[in-house]
Amino acid sequence: MDMQSQALHSPSLLSARDAREAIEAGLLTSEELVEGCLDRIEELEQSIGAWAHLDKQLALDHARQADKFRSRGLPTGLLHGIPVGIKDIIDTSDYPTENGTVLHQGRRPTQDATLVSLLREAGAIILGKTATTELAVYSPGKTRNPNNTEHTPGGSSSGSAAAVAAAMVPLAVGTQTNGSLIRPASYCGVYGFKPSFTRISRYGVLKQSSHLDTVGVFARDLDDLALIADVLMRYDAQDIDMTPTAPPCITKVMAEPVPANPRFAFVRTPRWDAVEQSSKDGFRELIDAVNQAAKDTVSIIDLPTQFDEIYRHHQNIMEADLAQSFADEYQNGKSKLSSELIEMIERGTKVSATEYDSSVSKKIQYSNILSEIFEEYDAILTPSSGGPAPSGLASTGSPEFNTIWTYCGNPAINIPLLQDPTGLPVGVQIVAENGDDGRLFRSSRWLLELLSD
């Protein structure tokens, strides 16, 4: 079906870029697009449970306003009229933000998170808030995997990943403190991008750990992922860990020709034994296919053994920070917290200041080792998850294939390249040097083009 017919028949299937183009060309209104997304949600939400809060009338009102604004002929933003889903730990002035816990039921922020205000400036329609796990940690929410509803969608950005995968919305925002973005992207079979640390503002976002929390995005193709990243990757003095840096202009950098064919290091990580055999086979075939298409593109390398310690450092920081960030919830609402989270918080209170400081300060050493790898290779290829989404909804799966890159703060993309024998998606993670988000996208584009030739 060509874009014109699709725009008219099932606009929710359009990419954000195609929808934007159709709106600019007068083939589609934002109202029709939002209606299409709401119809899709109506049809599928009961089986998927991607949304924590929806307000159809509000979304349609905003869409009609966007259409009216466009008719005045003034400049429109990069996402004019395009619906976006927002993880329900990100403050919005016109929806509740309940952080996945009954303890915050009815919480209504008065102010938008900075990232939400950037989306509104770009003309995006906030379609609703997406379901998440308890306080964005492990305890699952209601969301199911659109590829097979008996399987977990992953977490904690469960609803954002599932909503994009089910074509309820072309774009969504999530966060990652360990594996909360790249893992659900892998399980749900969508593109996910976790930028370099502190390149999207966390002002107005539930704080787990200021050393680890990273905002990221979901889309169904790489161009859309770049588009929303360009809207959100802006300096914000309100996030005190950010430093002023020029916008990375990802769409522009991604479109540039590569100066030379990129080289990739396939990194198995210390957890390779936990990867399912069929996924191991899939990665092997992928490496062979790439090297067949362009000789010596991928080399398999191993990280130095000290990387085995990263999981412990990450755990020290995350659990100690959880204990601090959720001290109120623990003290005043412990009975309403999951036992899993209580255990993490209690372990966190036992982390000594020395251990904590040592775990924080080691980041620079690990990053330096990775920088050496990135002197030789444009990017690292590595599993996004230990395989496809596990069966069952009691767990959101393991973040262990994301820990290194979250701890070190490197930008990472999930590319939904593989499938397990039952057809479930398995993601490939591509990781670049810290601060080199544009090159990460360019290398990803090059790889996708190579494989599609």
Add this chain to the structure above:
Amino acid sequence: MDMQSQALHSPSLLSARDAREAIEAGLLTSEELVEGCLDRIEELEQSIGAWAHLDKQLALDHARQADKFRSRGLPTGLLHGIPVGIKDIIDTSDYPTENGTVLHQGRRPTQDATLVSLLREAGAIILGKTATTELAVYSPGKTRNPNNTEHTPGGSSSGSAAAVAAAMVPLAVGTQTNGSLIRPASYCGVYGFKPSFTRISRYGVLKQSSHLDTVGVFARDLDDLALIADVLMRYDAQDIDMTPTAPPCITKVMAEPVPANPRFAFVRTPRWDAVEQSSKDGFRELIDAVNQAAKDTVSIIDLPTQFDEIYRHHQNIMEADLAQSFADEYQNGKSKLSSELIEMIERGTKVSATEYDSSVSKKIQYSNILSEIFEEYDAILTPSSGGPAPSGLASTGSPEFNTIWTYCGNPAINIPLLQDPTGLPVGVQIVAENGDDGRLFRSSRWLLELLSD
């Protein structure tokens, strides 16, 4: 002299765009540019007094950091390495912000105003803070007019206008609550731009009146004015009067060909009698020259008589708001306020709520009348000031030719087109429909090109 030689010999004379280009081409470093500006300041500051706070080492440090960053090959912002002057009522985390009054002496904000953080994100070097009048109202600071130091530079953005005019810095930021930006631009002979109301964030800017306060910019040409406007015109949820609107992309819109030759309405305003005869003659010659170059381009029109009342409405709002905004200073530091400001504050306390509300609510009626004019004309031409900068430093001159456009919130540019018989600059103000900032620049460019043919 071509740009290459100028870049090497007197970089402070370069436009921001030329400097940026020279830096990108490796002909100039930001450090050299900042050094050039500091040399120029060293040479002229004693006679002009444009600066409230300078920290040469800090500015040079930032410039060296910018040079180092560029050498890494990552994307750089629109103002990478370019020095900018900031009116000393705008908060900066690394300079004092003393608001032109001894009452705020030693005040050191911990956080940047949003507009300063946007400049830093774009790579600009904050060169220092520019002198202003007492609390940005009328009582003059130390600044003198660079064209003739026996004359006022205008106010309250005195230092910003004078610093740009004296080529101490290519760009500066100011504000206008009545005539504080367009008037000093006219008196000093530089380009000034006051955007549509609430299109540059006022978060972190001294508040006089939330109904009137408008941030704007100074430059020595129209392209530079558009460049810094594009950096600053971003939605900021922290300024609660802003609404999410797409960036106006002024540089892009300005470069577009005009769909048809623009038409201009020359508006004398109810204060025409206060315009000096030589300036009246200058405007007459300008209108003739334009109409000779392109027939029927300018028509002289008069505003309906009810516009006579705007000055009173503006005064009601401004003085009542001053009384509220400076209540602390009045109560605790009255002896250190000028008698002029005390009078304004005391008049402000006597404005009744009914008068105030009526003066606020009438804005929409006036704006509707102006909108009718803008249906027929692309822009209004009108004096920026009643003539050249008055002689003497005891007053900053009258804002009466700016009141209508500030009250109604229309975007306005000062173009330094005229001169009085002694060679002092006299500005032409060009005003457009509210929200049509891009078209204002495009019409201005068209007019300048017509006159230079």
